[in-house]
Amino acid sequence: MAKKNAFYAQSGGVTAVINASACGVIETARKNKDQIGKVYAGRNGIIGALTEDLIDTSKESARTIAALRHTPSGAFGSCRYKMKSLVDNRREYERLIEVFAAHNIGYFFYNGGGDSADTCLKVSQLSKATGYPIQAIHVPKTVDNDLPITDNCPGFGSVAKYIALSTKEASFDVASMCKTSTKVFVLEVMGRHAGWIAAAGGLASTEDCDLPVIILFPEVNFNQTKFLAQVKAKVKKYGYVSIVVSEGVHDRSGKFLADAGTTDSFGHAQLGGVAPVIANMVRAKLGYKYHWAVADYLQRAARHISSKSDVEQAYAVGEAAVKLALQGKNSVMPTIVRTSNSPYRWKIGEAKLSKVANVEKMMPKNFISKNGFGITKKCREYLEPLIRGEDYPPYGKDGLPKYVQPKNVGVKKKLKDFKVKL
Numbered sequence: 001m002a003k004k005n006a007f008y009a010q011s012g013g014v015t016a017v018i019n020a021s022a023c024g025v026i027e028t029a030r031k032n033k034d035q036i037g038k039v040y041a042g043r044n045g046i047i048g049a050l051t052e053d054l055i056d057t058s059k060e061s062a063r064t065i066a067a068l069r070h071t072p073s074g075a076f077g078s079c080r081y082k083m084k085s086l087v088d089n090r091r092e093y094e095r096l097i098e099v100f101a102a103h104n105i106g107y108f109f110y111n112g113g114g115d116s117a118d119t120c121l122k123v124s125q126l127s128k129a130t131g132y133p134i135q136a137i138h139v140p141k142t143v144d145n146d147l148p149i150t151d152n153c154p155g156f157g158s159v160a161k162y163i164a165l166s167t168k169e170a171s172f173d174v175a176s177m178c179k180t181s182t183k184v185f186v187l188e189v190m191g192r193h194a195g196w197i198a199a200a201g202g203l204a205s206t207e208d209c210d211l212p213v214i215i216l217f218p219e220v221n222f223n224q225t226k227f228l229a230q231v232k233a234k235v236k237k238y239g240y241v242s243i244v245v246s247e248g249v250h251d252r253s254g255k256f257l258a259d260a261g262t263t264d265s266f267g268h269a270q271l272g273g274v275a276p277v278i279a280n281m282v283r284a285k286l287g288y289k290y291h292w293a294v295a296d297y298l299q300r301a302a303r304h305i306s307s308k309s310d311v312e313q314a315y316a317v318g319e320a321a322v323k324l325a326l327q328g329k330n331s332v333m334p335t336i337v338r339t340s341n342s343p344y345r346w347k348i349g350e351a352k353l354s355k356v357a358n359v360e361k362m363m364p365k366n367f368i369s370k371n372g373f374g375i376t377k378k379c380r381e382y383l384e385p386l387i388r389g390e391d392y393p394p395y396g397k398d399g400l401p402k403y404v405q406p407k408n409v410g411v412k413k414k415l416k417d418f419k420v421k422l
Contacts, residue, residue, distance in 0.1 A: 003035060004106025006325075007049060008057075009042035010141075011081075011112030011119070013190075014074040015155030016303040017314035018141050021111050022075060023068040024318025025139065026057050030065075035326055040103060040411060045079035046110070046119060050092060050420050052099050054411040067404035069315060070393035072303035075406050081422065082115045083122055086129055095418050096123065097132045102414040107135050107325045111318070113142030113153070117333065118357040124331035137321040138333040138353055141314070143300050145196035148359045149351040150335035152386055154317055155300070157310030160200035161387035162302045163189055163244065163295065168204035171211045171242045174291075178240035184231065184282050186292035188275035189299060191246040193218050195363045197299070201244030202375035203383055212238040213374070216278070218248035219363050220372040222257060228285050230373050235288060243282075245274050304401055308389025313346070320348045344385035 008025050010018055022041075029036045041055040042048025048055070055076055057065070068075055086093050099105070110120040117138045124136035140147055145156035167187060174185045189197045195217035205211040212234040216222065234241035250256045258274035275292040282288050313336055320334035333356050337349040367379035375383075393401040 002104060003037045005037040005104050006039045006107035006109060006322075007042060007054075007100070007105045008039055008076075008109040009045045009048060009111065010074040010076055010078040011045045011110060011116040012078060012141075013113075013143065013300060014072075014078050015141055015143050015300050016072045016158040016306045017155055017311050018111060019068040019071045019073070019075050020311050020314035021139050021141060021154060021318035023065055024315040025109050025111075025322055026065050026068075028319045028322040030062075032322065032326060036107065036322070037104065040105065041076040041408075043408065043410070044077035045112075046081055046083065047079045047420055047422075048077070049099055050095055051418055052102070052413045052415050054103065055408045056411050057406075059409040060406050064404055064406055068406075069311065070303065070391070070401075071403040072301050075404075076408065081420070083119050086122065086125065093122070093126060093130070097126060097130050098415055100134060101132065103411065106133055107137070109137050109139055109321050109325070111139040111141050113140075113144065114147060114356075114358060114360060116141075117147070117353055120333075121331060121353040121357045124353060127330070135325045135328070135330045136353075137325050137329065138356065139317055139321045140333055140335070143197065144191055144194055146194040146360045146362070148356055148361045150333070151338040151346065152313075152336055154310060154314035154336075156196060157313070157386035158302065158306035159190070159197055159299050160203070160383060161307045161310075162299050162305055163187070163197055163200040164203035164387060165305060166295065167201040167213060167242055167244055168209075168211065170293075171204060171213070171240075174240045174242060175238075181289060182291050183235050183240045183288040184243065184279070184290040185240075186243045186245060186275045186279045186282075186290060188245050188247060188273065188292070188294045190295070191218060192248040193360055193362065195219050195246045195248075195368075198244050198246040199363060199367065199375050199379055200383060200387070201242070203380065203387065204242070212241040214241055214243045215374055216243065216245040216249045217363060217368060217372070218246050218250065220368065221252045222249050224281065226372075228282070230371070231282055231288075232286060235286075243278060245278050247274055249274055303393055303403070306391055307387045308391040309344070309386055311391040316348055324350060341381055341385065344388070
């Protein structure tokens with residue numbers, strides 16, 4: 001029997017280091033060419049599998065694949081598409097089997113967050129349900145850092161570094177202007193239900209550089225009176241304050257402060273921007289002049305300032321995914337296991353997808369200060385190692401990073417067209 005090919009796809013919001021995981025998968029598969037044939041990538045995630053829109057990564061040079069390690073975003077395209085259960089949409093799963101069989105695919109590597117873990121779990125169940133042999137391994141990725149079991153998630157460390165750095169630099173800017181101008185700077189960051197990214201803003205203030213920072217977490221119900229009192233106290237003491245607010249901040253009733261009244265393709269509430277809501281509240285109630293910004297794509301695309309540990313871990317989980325598959329594993333996810341804080345040490349472990357899919361890891365209570373507006377020493381000890389070290393991409397003569405754009409040569413289709421309702 002011919003050796004099986006592999007399918008790799010990227011899912012959900014991309015990160016500065018998801019391509020490092022792709023690099024880990026492809027390079028490791030190439031090192032094991034006696035057991036794995038070609039690695040096909042799905043163009044735009046699982047959509048590429050359903051529509052038989054496959055990319056032949058064997059057409060890329062070793063240099064191009066290696067350059068993925070320092071290139072941001074998703075080199076093969078991503079998607080936000082959550083497959084329904086086998087019972088609710090059996091035809092989609094039958095289609096996957098048809099595509100896998102047509103291209104001799106026996107390994108499935110899905111690189112994403114919680115919803116992607118759910119999709120990967122469903123694909124892993126295809127062997128039992130249909131009799132087709134397929135090993136599905138989830139490759140963890142999410143800037144939200146909300147996957148369970150793993151100590152942290154590849155993609156988060158670099159976003160945390162970006163937010164900590166941006167908060168620090170913006171605070172210096174506001175400090176210089178607060179006497180006659182801006183007194184409040186509001187930075188909106190990602191994080192629908194978990195405040196890990198917002199917490200990173202707390203790293204801006206250190207023992208040798210005391211900065212006034214207020215953090216608004218999704219885990220803490222927003223109380224306008226307490227918040228405004230905190231803002232007023234900080235401005236009175238320092239002359240200014242920086243506020244880092246998670247997009248998912250909500251009141252006691254659970255209503256998001258930035259709920260736009262619409263939903264995305266996953267059924268999640270579409271959030272319309274909480275920074276201006278907070279900034280206008282401060283102006284209306286306290287009269288302070290403000291500036292606000294939304295980190296948005298910038299925070300997850302900033303490969304130029306990625307943390308070294310994040311890049312190394314992103315590559316490692318991609319490499320580990322292939323090794324787990326070659327060991328005969330199915331329905332698992334490689335995890336990051338912290339073995340020491342000082343010095344920071346970690347290793348690769350594994351978790352069953354049934355324990356990962358559809359489970360969100362929130363900020364522990366002991367990571368949030370008693371007043372609900374800052375981080376604790378324990379949180380700082382957790383976060384700091386994840387942003388340490390630099391892994392700068394190579395720069396060209398034009399002063400810009402040299403990122404790679406793969407050719408992404410398509411694979412000839414063998415089946416009839418299949419429409420996917422997006």
